[in-house]
Amino acid sequence: MLDRTLYIDRTGAFALDRLSCLRNEYAKNECEECLTHCSENAFVFEQGKLRLSAVCTQCGACMGACPTKALSLYGFSIEKVFESIVKEGNVTLSCQGEMPCLGALSVDEWCALLLEGKSFSCTLLECASCQHNHAGVVEQSIRKRIEEANAFVAALHKNERITIVTHKPQEPSRRAFFKRLVTPAITTTSHFSEAPLTHLKRALKKTVSQSVTVENFSFLYPKAILQSCDNCKECVQFCPTHALSYNTQQSDILFQVGKCIGCGICESICHKEAIQTIEKEVDVIDFAYDRAQVLLSHDLQVCHTCKCAFSYKGGEKICERCACFEKEHSEMFLLASQSH
Template identity: 35%
Template sequence: MGNINFVQKSNLFSYTATRCLRNEYYHNDCRICIDVCPKGAFHIVRNKLTLFENECVGCAGCIGSCPTEALEIESFDPNGYAASYQHHEEAPTLTCKVSTPCLGVFDVEHYTVMALRGDKSVTCDLSHCAGCVLNENGKLEESIRAKVEGANQFLETIQNPHRIETIEVKEEQADRRALFRKGFEKVKESLAEESVAHVSMTTAHHKLPDMKMPLKRILLKNSLKEIVGGMETTAFAISSPLFFNKQINFETCTNCGDCTQFCPTDALFPTSDKQGIYFSQGKCIGCGICEDICKPNAITSKEGFDLVSVAYERSEQLVHYEMVTCHECRCPYPYKGGDPICDRCTSFMAKHANMFTLARDM
């Protein structure tokens, strides 16, 4: 292994460091791919995620877990597969033995998109997961089942008739390692032609200028646009594994702008006059950077999501201030009432009051 590259490849598998949350924000501690990788191919080097190419087997089990799509495999694109799922004459069963790589290649968004766009429920064959050679520590199966459960939770919440159904009956397996190698080679061969269109879809998306939104989120929002018009209720007061909500405390926020600067998808962005902050729920991927970077802890998560706002990327103004000039330092600051003195000067005078004491008063 040499220096940390922007794009690292291991056979068909690639990791793009510039899309990784750990590179977006130095203090981010995302380690989803590290925890789910069955071979321990990901490592933290100088607080940056690094792929050890010689340890990666290209199983694709980690791909669906990455919130920013920094992980890809050339032989299969989950975005292209999910987008074209409805066009199959007969919806195929999702199985690592025939139609796909490891089902860890899909995220909650992919499963949800396939259920929303298809005319019946989606079937996943999970009968091989527990005994799979890649599932030695149980983390990969746990991750796959959590995504299926998250998709079903959302589909049930919005009262969609379709679900992600699972096949649990286990078949007798002779040599698990031989089956894995055979199955993986079969997938590469069967998808050699049609994967070109799939791969070009995600690759083209990532090449667009200033495109920060993961394609799987865009596919989900486009799928929601097709159904929200016929829904009786689009606003829900509960939490969701797909959508995240934020609130900002007016009294503690200093309008420093760090949260808008470091938000990887521009879910938080400043108002035109730079005196307030907007939030777009449809763009938020729940990375937690905004909450971590906020020094006064003014940003917190809250429950609730609205499908119309998500689908059409509507934004709400979370906070807005009137900027006034501090009477002490003459710098503009967000005014919150009382004497026109900024928090910095107020704090300074409180901590160093003895400096302003006259000799006659001592």
């Protein structure tokens, strides 16, 4: 059995689960989100694989950008943030106290906090002097995510909002958070990435009881497959989250928008360029419960040459591979027939 702990890089409390990283597991991916949000150049490539180096400062600014949740900070979880928002009044989140950089929260996690909790505020005043906010990249990302979270919750006809305050809140003690950073447990605790979008889907199940359609949010990637698809199965085989699948007859290609993280691997690997991300309304109930839709149905027929099933498009019942072979070697078949 694979020992996954051997594939976790740690620097103090911060961890990279290399088996969950798209760049490490899929050649058809060029994700650089963690590199873009790291001011310390803590992520490096060794023999083509992404690794975490010792220069990492454990700020957590890159966590919210990772599409597969391969990054984690020991002692920090969205559940603890949620508990704070629910139990306390007039909560203002900042990178002080028990919170790491607010960049640790992704768009879908900001959405989940609003849906499961209540309106709250946050301050980004510390960003101006923060060494991790190189060229304003981190602050811009946080603002954009909060704005999108507000828009998503509004699209669900709910009133909760996140407000960015301009005054400096009373600074709480950072002792509790730093105590967790140095606890001996982090040297032995294993981290395995949770499924992306988990918290948002859980929150939607609790708070949305009927179909509501939304469109054009960064964590929604509706797909379509053109008729040119030849049913090669590579998009299904290489999908890292199993958002693409087949029915039992392998004639229908199914898609679960709630599992898609927009990595683009299916589109890159398709030699027919048949699969595409499209602009389309998504039912949040379908999203939350991972309901599958049929993207394309194939008429499977048996090729009279190789006797294998293929996607029949009409005409002679011969698969594309055999048809191409016969065309490329037509002269050989002609000579063979003339010899008799």
